Amino acid sequence: MMEQSYTIGRLAKDTGCKVQTIRYYEKVGLMPTPDRTAGNQRRYGARHIERLAFIRHGRQLGFPLEAIRQLLRLADSGEQPCDSADSIARSQLQEVESRIARLLALKAELNRMVEQCAGGQVADCRVIEVLSDHSQCLHVNHLEPEEAH
Amino acid sequence: MMEQSYTIGRLAKDTGCKVQTIRYYEKVGLMPTPDRTAGNQRRYGARHIERLAFIRHGRQLGFPLEAIRQLLRLADSGEQPCDSADSIARSQLQEVESRIARLLALKAELNRMVEQCAGGQVADCRVIEVLSDHSQCLHVNHLEPEEAH
């Protein structure tokens, strides 16, 4: 009913989010469906900006979309206690802490590998050797099967 | 030509890798195609075990499959200097270090959020509030758009 004045491109620019990503969030039900112009283009208002900022901020904090969905539900129905939000955040914190622990072990291992590599022939390459023979490394549990990158 | 005596299931058990994953590695050209029985089942030998162990170890160290592919090429053609292997490992180390840095910033932010949440109504919930308003957090750059989990 108020001015729904932002195009999707404007919204994208304002929140540092790609246009396709906004449409994706709408498709998976994180963003409410906006008004459309006569020509079928989306027009957004202030609440959409807030909503998208919330989502992006949650993503930057590493929350999976499902957690963000729950947090949005909690934020919308402002009556329940915030214990739920707290426990979502706590479990995200735990996740982050365990990721850090694993990455630190990893870093130590990679350091060892790289420092021992004398730059000679592959026959003597520590990097290849360590990878070939797990017993040569300190058997920290590295990463659990996690996607790289 | 020697005893190709391991079934895919055995190989999986020995290396802590799922059967489908081994078939996947074969499909994407990381594992060499094994011999087959008359009934078309895969049979593996010692070199396959070594190869798979190399791949898994690389994955545990967080190397993407593409890096592992390069490392395997280097290991196979044992003549070239190991500078390449070294630089692959170094860039993986850098990647890991930057991930750690980002996660530490993240952890601080989540800690702040969680500690301030008094367990009251959503109206006062710090978790939701901080997510809603980026200016309330310390503007560390969090994570760059990274997939969660």
Place this chain on the structure above:
DNA sequence: CTTGAACCTACAGTCGCTGTAGCTCCTATA
């Protein structure tokens, strides 16, 4: 010889986007 666990292929789904193709719309300028 029978049973059933393990194998086979092929393909869909996961997560969170990102990119592309092939259109239509909106708006600024001439």
Place this chain on the structure above:
DNA sequence: TATAGGAGCTACAGCGACTGTAGGTTCAAG
């Protein structure tokens, strides 16, 4: 008012690294 072109639209494929499923076949123990 006509036109150009940037921005929007939908639908779908692709990424990485698997994982799961359906529907069938093979192997080895009893």
